[in-house]
Amino acid sequence: xxxxxxxxEIPKDENEWKxxxxxxxxxxxxxxxxxxxxxxxxxxxxxxxMYTCTACGNPLFSSDTKFDSGTGWPSFDKxxxxxxxxxxxxxxxxxxxxxxxxxxxxxxxxxxDDGPTDTGKRYCxxxxxxxxxxxxxx
Numbered sequence: 001x002x003x004x005x006x007x008x009e010i011p012k013d014e015n016e017w018k019x020x021x022x023x024x025x026x027x028x029x030x031x032x033x034x035x036x037x038x039x040x041x042x043x044x045x046x047x048x049x050m051y052t053c054t055a056c057g058n059p060l061f062s063s064d065t066k067f068d069s070g071t072g073w074p075s076f077d078k079x080x081x082x083x084x085x086x087x088x089x090x091x092x093x094x095x096x097x098x099x100x101x102x103x104x105x106x107x108x109x110x111x112x113d114d115g116p117t118d119t120g121k122r123y124c125x126x127x128x129x130x131x132x133x134x135x136x137x138x
Contacts, residue, residue, distance in 0.1 A: 007057040010104045021055065028126045029055050029106040032091075032098070037072025040127025045074070049134040051125075056104035059083060060130070067117065073109065073124045077117040084123075086111065099123060 011017045017030050027033040042051070051061040051074075060083045061076040069075035082102055089098040089110065099108045108129045115122035 007103070008055070010056050017055070022128075025054060025128050028128050029108075032107040033126075034109075035073075035126045035128050040073060042074040042127040042130055042132060043072060044068070045132060047132065047134055049132050051076075051130045051132055053101040053104060053106060053108070054129055054131045055106045056101060057131075058101050058103035060101065060108070061123070061125070063132070063135075067115075069115075069122055069124065071122075071124060074127055074130065075115075076123040076125065077115050077119040077121050079123060084108065099125070101129075 011020055014030065018026055021029060024035065028035055045066075048063045050059050051063065051066075052059050059080055061079055065076045065078050067075055067077060079099070084099050085102045085105075087098040087100060089096040096110045096112075099111050100106060101108060106129065109123065109125040112122045112124060113120055
């Protein structure tokens with residue numbers, strides 16, 4: 001899969017972001033919102049493919065790393081190398097680690113150290129931040 005062909009041009013300002021994203025996408029990706037649990041398109045998705053940033057097309061997670069965390073959001077045990085960045089988040093009276101897209105700096109969700117796999121990580125990501133590029137069957 002050519003990972004550069006699907007990358008979108010990054011808007012230069014917030015007005016361009018508003019034009020390019022749906023209101024729900026803008027609220028989460030650019031305003032650090034959270035979609036309600038169990039409402040996202042990819043919560044129970046099991047198809048094989050590559051999850052990309054809906055804002056810029058940056059490849060983020062392989063479907064091989066997805067698992068059902070029971071939390072109501074798509075969960076992954078690791079991101080692709082260099083695909084995401086972390087930021088300490090002290091909002092809402094909590095201490096969390098925010099995950100952003102390394103390419104466009106959009107909010108994706110949070111990562112926690114309570115994952116059930118060998119990595120011990122649970123990347124809890126909003127579906128509205130993701131697109132799934134299905135792998136063709138060989």
